Amino acid sequence: MDGPEEDNTTRGRVLLADLDLIFLNDPLIDELGFVHPSQLLSLHSDGAAATSKPPFVGRTPKSSSLTSGSSNPEDEPYAHADCSRKSEHGVDLIENLEDLPIDEGLVQNGVPYDRMAFWSGEHKLAISAVALAPLYKSAKEAFTFSSAEYKKLCQAEETASSAASQALEADMKHHGNGTVSPNQKKSALEDSLMSYSRALVLVNCDHATAWNMRKRLLPKRAADGDVLVAELRLAGVVLSCAPKSEETWAHRRWVICQMINNGVPRMKLDLILESESKLVEAVAERCPMNYRGWRHRGWLVTQMSFVQVAIELYRTKLWASLHVADNCCFHYRRTLLLQLLKSQVPGIVESRELAATAEEKELNMRVLKVALFDGSETRALWKEEVDWTKHLITRYLGREALWLHLRFLFYYWRLHIRRTVSPARAKEDPDGVQHECDSKHTFISMDSEQQFVSICLSACASNLTEDANKQREFAASYKLWVLMNGFQQQKQESRRLSAPPVDKRDSIRMLLNDMAPHRSKLWEGLLTGS
Amino acid sequence: MTTFQLEKHVNYVKSLDKKSDFDSVVMEHLRMSGAYWGLTALDLMHSLNDMDGEEIAAWILKCQHDCGGFGGNIGHDPHILYTLSAVQILALFDKLSVVDADKIAKYISGLQREDGSFAGDEWGEIDTRFTYTAVSCLSLLKRLDSINVEKATDFLVRCRNFDGGFGCTPGAESHAGQIFCCVGALAILGALHHVDRDLLGWWLCERQVKAGGLNGRPEKLPDVCYSWWVLSSLIIIDRAHWISKEKLRDFILNCQDQDRGGISDAPDDAVDVFHTFFGVGGLSLLEYPGLKSIDPAYALPVDVIDRVFYGQKS
Numbered sequence: 001m002d003g004p005e006e007d008n009t010t011r012g013r014v015l016l017a018d019l020d021l022i023f024l025n026d027p028l029i030d031e032l033g034f035v036h037p038s039q040l041l042s043l044h045s046d047g048a049a050a051t052s053k054p055p056f057v058g059r060t061p062k063s064s065s066l067t068s069g070s071s072n073p074e075d076e077p078y079a080h081a082d083c084s085r086k087s088e089h090g091v092d093l094i095e096n097l098e099d100l101p102i103d104e105g106l107v108q109n110g111v112p113y114d115r116m117a118f119w120s121g122e123h124k125l126a127i128s129a130v131a132l133a134p135l136y137k138s139a140k141e142a143f144t145f146s147s148a149e150y151k152k153l154c155q156a157e158e159t160a161s162s163a164a165s166q167a168l169e170a171d172m173k174h175h176g177n178g179t180v181s182p183n184q185k186k187s188a189l190e191d192s193l194m195s196y197s198r199a200l201v202l203v204n205c206d207h208a209t210a211w212n213m214r215k216r217l218l219p220k221r222a223a224d225g226d227v228l229v230a231e232l233r234l235a236g237v238v239l240s241c242a243p244k245s246e247e248t249w250a251h252r253r254w255v256i257c258q259m260i261n262n263g264v265p266r267m268k269l270d271l272i273l274e275s276e277s278k279l280v281e282a283v284a285e286r287c288p289m290n291y292r293g294w295r296h297r298g299w300l301v302t303q304m305s306f307v308q309v310a311i312e313l314y315r316t317k318l319w320a321s322l323h324v325a326d327n328c329c330f331h332y333r334r335t336l337l338l339q340l341l342k343s344q345v346p347g348i349v350e351s352r353e354l355a356a357t358a359e360e361k362e363l364n365m366r367v368l369k370v371a372l373f374d375g376s377e378t379r380a381l382w383k384e385e386v387d388w389t390k391h392l393i394t395r396y397l398g399r400e401a402l403w404l405h406l407r408f409l410f411y412y413w414r415l416h417i418r419r420t421v422s423p424a425r426a427k428e429d430p431d432g433v434q435h436e437c438d439s440k441h442t443f444i445s446m447d448s449e450q451q452f453v454s455i456c457l458s459a460c461a462s463n464l465t466e467d468a469n470k471q472r473e474f475a476a477s478y479k480l481w482v483l484m485n486g487f488q489q490q491k492q493e494s495r496r497l498s499a500p501p502v503d504k505r506d507s508i509r510m511l512l513n514d515m516a517p518h519r520s521k522l523w524e525g526l527l528t529g530s
Numbered sequence: 531m532t533t534f535q536l537e538k539h540v541n542y543v544k545s546l547d548k549k550s551d552f553d554s555v556v557m558e559h560l561r562m563s564g565a566y567w568g569l570t571a572l573d574l575m576h577s578l579n580d581m582d583g584e585e586i587a588a589w590i591l592k593c594q595h596d597c598g599g600f601g602g603n604i605g606h607d608p609h610i611l612y613t614l615s616a617v618q619i620l621a622l623f624d625k626l627s628v629v630d631a632d633k634i635a636k637y638i639s640g641l642q643r644e645d646g647s648f649a650g651d652e653w654g655e656i657d658t659r660f661t662y663t664a665v666s667c668l669s670l671l672k673r674l675d676s677i678n679v680e681k682a683t684d685f686l687v688r689c690r691n692f693d694g695g696f697g698c699t700p701g702a703e704s705h706a707g708q709i710f711c712c713v714g715a716l717a718i719l720g721a722l723h724h725v726d727r728d729l730l731g732w733w734l735c736e737r738q739v740k741a742g743g744l745n746g747r748p749e750k751l752p753d754v755c756y757s758w759w760v761l762s763s764l765i766i767i768d769r770a771h772w773i774s775k776e777k778l779r780d781f782i783l784n785c786q787d788q789d790r791g792g793i794s795d796a797p798d799d800a801v802d803v804f805h806t807f808f809g810v811g812g813l814s815l816l817e818y819p820g821l822k823s824i825d826p827a828y829a830l831p832v833d834v835i836d837r838v839f840y841g842q843k844s
């Protein structure tokens with residue numbers, strides 16, 4: 001009995017063609033959702049009003065009513081998407097729904113696509129969960145067949161001597177239209193492969209082989225930059241549905257590198273980087289602590305101009321203060337801060353392109369004042385970050401990401417910055433011996449930090465909530481951090497923690513075991529070096 | 531106390547190959563890694579003999595490309611991740627001789643960049659996972675001399691953060707999975723002196739939440755797979771005695787599907803082969819009775835590693 005099988009194949013082919021039609025009709029589609037058939041029905045009946053509802057913006061696609069209790073899936077570093085894709089498509093549901101008719105919704109007016117499989121409007125696309133399997137199967141078969149054909153054609157081209165193929169081409173031109181030339185066939189195959197690979201990555205975001213095929217074909221089409229811009233848009237569509245897809249993020253980076261290699265003007269690149277950064281922020285809003293997304297943002301910094309880095313630092317402050325548990329964003333600020341410090345190297349300003357307009361010049365100058373610190377500017381920048389972090393710590397109890405940020409600020413100030421931004425003191429100490437600065441110059445010292453810990457501990461002394469428990473633990477461990485980093489010799493290369501001095505050991509041990517007894521083995525190990 | 535459902539997990543893993551639901555279909559591109567997870571889990575549970583090594587090796591060879599690299603399945607492009615999985619599976623079955631080690635080594639060494647890092651494939655994405663993959667794979671094939679080991683080490687060191695952890699590239703956020711890759715690679719390269727064990731041990735121990743499970747980064751929920759990434763790293767740097775092993779063991783056991791077998795990321799979630807492997811692997815690192823012991827750097831049973839390097843038959 002291959003009847004139903006046959007039906008499925010035909011249906012898949014139709015769906016594949018419909019998808020082409022939809023993108024042809026609206027090349028600006030920027031969002032995708034997989035929906036329950038009943039959701040699709042309501043999209044068709046509600047029209048545009050439906051776009052503010054699931055599966056679109058303002059929610060994490062994974063928590064749609066389609067999925068069954070998947071809880072905050074982790075992204076896997078070594079092993080791809082296994083965690084994050086789990087139950088994304090709601091397997092049970094699809095099995096139950098397979099009997100539903102799918103080809104009855106075809107309408108003749110408007111764009112004639114299958115209304116039981118797709119909905120498109122407002123630059124958004126919804127695909128019914130029951131259409132995914134036949135669509136994917138057909139796309140895969142067509143992709144496999146066409147890539148094999150394409151490979152054959154390319155190999156034939158390689159083996160034929162270039163002179164011979166040129167002669168053939170000239171011959172074709174001369175004789176005109178009757179036959180299909182290898183070049184025409186090749187270009188038709190390329191068009192098909194672009195279509196099939198698009199369907200594949202829409203349904204299976206981590207189908208690397210499909211993304212790779214696009215990487216192979218795009219340079220042939222990228223003569224005008226719009227092709228690459230469109231490719232970024234497609235990757236955005238996929239990310240709107242699968243925000244953790246590492247293949248998709250990697251594909252974005254590849255596209256941007258292509259643009260840079262093609263000599264995109266600096267001003268345009270700045271705009272692209274800015275919109276990339278905003279994209280990550282929008283994704284982070286829906287999918288917190290998204291390592292692959294923030295990794296992309298961190299990569300952008302390596303391509304950014306110095307001024308843009310400073311602007312990013314300024315811009316992310318508000319977002320971070322509204323997402324105090326998102327360690328990724330605080331790490332991003334660390335990346336930006338360190339990048340600015342690197343830029344202290346003289347010559348960085350000269351190497352920048354001159355700003356075009358007076359307004360830009362003024363903006364640049366303002367940002368430069370913050371960014372291109374001499375000693376006092378660095379000090380001001382660091383102090384501002386420390387004060388702000390401490391403010392957030394006292395306001396939001398028990399947030400690990402905030403305390404970690406403070407650890408970073410203390411560590412870098414003590415070991416990497418303090419001396420370089422105090423040229424006067426460096427002159428006083430030509431042999432590089434470290435001194436505790438005068439308290440009026442020192443906004444972050446061992447004393448100030450131990451004092452801050454005491455304030456935090458007493459502020460929540462009578463608070464018995466879990467957040468307060470955590471606050472006490474983090475405060476106590478920060479004190480240990482200060483003690484173990486503060487007495488270190490300044491040897492950047494061979495950084496090692498050093499045990500706190502003997503006279504401090506008993507009190508900090510008691511504090512740690514009081515505040516975080518469940519980590520007693522860790523504290524003992526750190527304090528005694530065993 | 532909950533017990534370990536060995537027989538049910540074995541049956542669960544064996545049943546996976548026959549699945550053809552949609553979720554399995556969209557995972558076909560990483561079947562090579564899926565096979566490595568499932569087969570290694572079976573071996574740890576003393577059940578690898580039930581599988582047909584000849585058939586599996588034949589399939590693996592069909593996934594190899596002319597360049598020497600392996601795809602995640604037949605007809606998929608080669609990638610360094612699947613190349614390691616292929617070599618690992620062959621090592622499990624004592625069939626490393628069926629592949630041309632020099633050809634694979636040539637593929638991998640071709641992916642090393644000037645700065646010592648490794649790309650995952652010809653398209654140039656860089657990640658410390660790929661360094662681990664390269665180092666582990668070449669070591670199993672005894673071809674470490676085909677890459678610039680010094681530069682590879684330098685790159686890993688450049689990915690170290692102020693908190694002692696490592697990220698996917700220089701400056702990227704510390705992540706337990708990336709830490710495993712960097713520490714595992716440094717261990718294989720004999721370069722662990724680059725790690726501040728106390729500092730990194732501190733960060734790793736703070737991954738244990740009060741309930742006993744381990745998370746992969748600050749502010750995240752505990753997840754079974756981090757039992758592997760965190761614990762193996764702690765063992766490699768000799769700091770595993772800083773966490774509560776009993777609580778971790780109980781967390782993993784509570785993530786079993788007691789009826790149908792398999793292990794999930796967190797209690798009461800759906801099971802999958804990935805978390806089943808890392809759950810079993812974590813229990814093996816905890817020396818849970820009835821399981822083979824696993825090597826924390828190679829993520830293969832210790833007897834397999836002994837056979838590869840010392841020619842000892844188990």
Ligand SMILES: [Zn+2]
Binds near residue numbers: 753755795
């Ligand atoms: Zn996991």
